[in-house]
Amino acid sequence: xxxxxxxxxxxxxxxxxxxxxxxxxxxxxxxxxxxxxxxxxxxxxxxxxxxxxxxxxxxxxxxxxxxxxxxxxxxxxxxxxxxxxxxxxxxxxxxxxxxxxxxxxxxxxxxxxxxxxxxxxxxxx
Amino acid sequence: xxxxxxxxxxxxxxxxxxxxxxxxxxxxxxxxxxxxxxxxxxxxxxxxxxxxxxxxxxxxxxxxxxxxxxxxxxxxxxxxxxxxxxxxxxxxxxxxxxxxxxxxxxxxxxxxxxxxxxxxxxxxxxxxxxxxxxxxxxxxxxxxxxxxxxxxxxxxxxxxxxxxxxxxxxxxxxxxxxxxxxxxxxxxxxxxxxxxxxxxxxxxxxxxxxxxxxxxxxxxxxxxxxxxxxxxxxxxxxxxxxxxxxxxxxxxxxxxxxxxxxxxxxxxxxxxxxxxxxxxxxxxxxxxxxxxxxxxxxxxxxxxxxxxxxxxxxxxxxxxxxxxxxxxxxxxxxxxxxxxxxxxxxxxxxxxxxxxxxxxxxxxxxxxxxxxxxxxxxxxxxxxxxxxx
Numbered sequence: 001x002x003x004x005x006x007x008x009x010x011x012x013x014x015x016x017x018x019x020x021x022x023x024x025x026x027x028x029x030x031x032x033x034x035x036x037x038x039x040x041x042x043x044x045x046x047x048x049x050x051x052x053x054x055x056x057x058x059x060x061x062x063x064x065x066x067x068x069x070x071x072x073x074x075x076x077x078x079x080x081x082x083x084x085x086x087x088x089x090x091x092x093x094x095x096x097x098x099x100x101x102x103x104x105x106x107x108x109x110x111x112x113x114x115x116x117x118x119x120x121x122x123x124x125x
Numbered sequence: 126x127x128x129x130x131x132x133x134x135x136x137x138x139x140x141x142x143x144x145x146x147x148x149x150x151x152x153x154x155x156x157x158x159x160x161x162x163x164x165x166x167x168x169x170x171x172x173x174x175x176x177x178x179x180x181x182x183x184x185x186x187x188x189x190x191x192x193x194x195x196x197x198x199x200x201x202x203x204x205x206x207x208x209x210x211x212x213x214x215x216x217x218x219x220x221x222x223x224x225x226x227x228x229x230x231x232x233x234x235x236x237x238x239x240x241x242x243x244x245x246x247x248x249x250x251x252x253x254x255x256x257x258x259x260x261x262x263x264x265x266x267x268x269x270x271x272x273x274x275x276x277x278x279x280x281x282x283x284x285x286x287x288x289x290x291x292x293x294x295x296x297x298x299x300x301x302x303x304x305x306x307x308x309x310x311x312x313x314x315x316x317x318x319x320x321x322x323x324x325x326x327x328x329x330x331x332x333x334x335x336x337x338x339x340x341x342x343x344x345x346x347x348x349x350x351x352x353x354x355x356x357x358x359x360x361x362x363x364x365x366x367x368x369x370x371x372x373x374x375x376x377x378x379x380x381x382x383x384x385x386x387x388x389x390x391x392x393x394x395x396x397x398x399x400x401x402x403x404x405x406x407x408x409x410x411x412x413x414x415x416x417x418x419x420x421x422x423x424x425x426x427x428x429x430x431x432x433x434x435x436x437x438x439x440x441x442x443x444x445x446x447x448x449x450x451x452x453x454x455x456x457x458x459x460x461x462x463x464x465x466x467x468x469x470x471x472x473x474x475x476x477x478x479x480x481x482x483x484x485x486x487x488x489x490x491x492x493x494x495x496x497x498x499x500x501x502x503x504x505x506x507x508x509x510x511x512x513x514x
Binding site: 013040064065 | 431
């Protein structure tokens with residue numbers, strides 16, 4: 001269908017999981033820059049150091065949307081220390097790969113999650 | 126699902142009559158037009174008939190048409206061909222070549238290459254609609270200038286350039302004038318003599334002909350340095366065995382354009398205007414390019430807070446083929462140079478969508494496309510952290 005993206009990427013792009021906002025989020029992380037064409041925000045709810053709910057909002061290409069969706073699936077119900085270890089490569093692998101050109105610019109979801117976790121930690125010291 | 130094709134500016138389907146006329150030259154009349162036997166002569170005659178048809182469309186003489194492999198080669202040939210004949214003008218104070226900042230890459234990259242060879246090139250700015258100011262052309266010309274190359278109409282935003290005014294200036298200053306008319310040729314009647322055009326590029330697959338064929342009009346007397354050396358075809362200007370089926374297809378396509386150009390332009394304009402009117406009903410949607418001085422088949426939009434690649438992939442899921450100038454879909458990951466040149470910020474350029482219409486487009490398609498776009502834009506904005514309402 002789309003020669004550029006894997007079926008998995010297209011699946012998450014078409015039907016993103018956990019899309020939206022968490023109004024009373026415990027941690028919020030935003031990374032990217034609209035000038036480059038990608039901006040994502042991750043919202044997390046945390047209980048006993050476990051991510052109990054996670055949502056995202058993303059402006060960007062199909063890769064940006066799919067990686068956002070995928071990271072919410074990976075991180076849900078993980079402990080903060082487990083979630084913090086998720087890398088860009090982990091996300092790309094779970095999506096059966098990303099086009100090389102998209103690996104750096106649009107694969108920001110793990111950074112956004114880390115930013116959300118740091119935000120939570122700052123607020124809950 | 127019924128497919129809706131709105132990317133005619135990228136390529137067009139081959140017209141049925143064009144296809145029929147090409148077929149014998151793939152199957153039975155396969156002789157080399159340069160051969161002296163009857164199969165060769167048959168092919169030769171077909172090539173010459175095609176040449177006549179191409180010439181007629183733009184009011185040129187038959188021997189002013191050189192067949193090429195397409196628009197890119199025609200642009201390369203016109204610009205490099207003239208530049209290499211004017212090598213002695215390199216190294217002066219003034220500009221050798223004057224072009225615009227919104228040309229097709231086939232022109233821009235050729236000019237950049239020539240800069241690396243010591244030629245001086247001036248890339249003129251455009252206004253917010255993408256129009257070149259003829260006064261800027263006049264000011265940039267000096268005794269070192271030998272070529273002005275400005276496109277007839279822009280391939281992305283559809284803006285039509287002031288070709289007549291520029292032609293008057295180049296003629297008065299004794300400078301050659303090349304125009305890339307690849308997008309314009311099917312909807313704007315062009316008289317190369319009346320417009321003082323010395324060189325003009327044509328592509329076959331943009332006008333319902335086959336891919337891999339094009340033509341360069343070069344006014345009699347214009348000296349070109351060949352790019353292709355070999356058997357000495359096309360008056361030693363462009364060597365290489367004639368692409369007979371392609372050339373025959375291009376010739377027929379030109380003949381059909383000549384017949385129906387005014388009806389096509391009228392129909393497309395009415396469809397285009399209805400598409401624009403509908404799509405602009407979407408909140409924070411804008412038209413790129415000039416409202417009137419634009420190609421009859423071009424509609425170019427931008428939507429705030431969303432990204433064009435996502436928009437196009439979702440449209441594709443609905444069977445709709447469009448195009449975007451978003452960086453995310455380009456190989457270089459840079460926003461379209463045209464959109465930047467008309468003053469858009471990169472984040473504005475990202476949300477762009479080009480819909481280009483053609484002979485098969487219908488009113489019904491326009492309303493379906495409008496409905497789908499509104500839904501997709503809404504969906505993407507709901508996802509976007511930049512959309513807060």
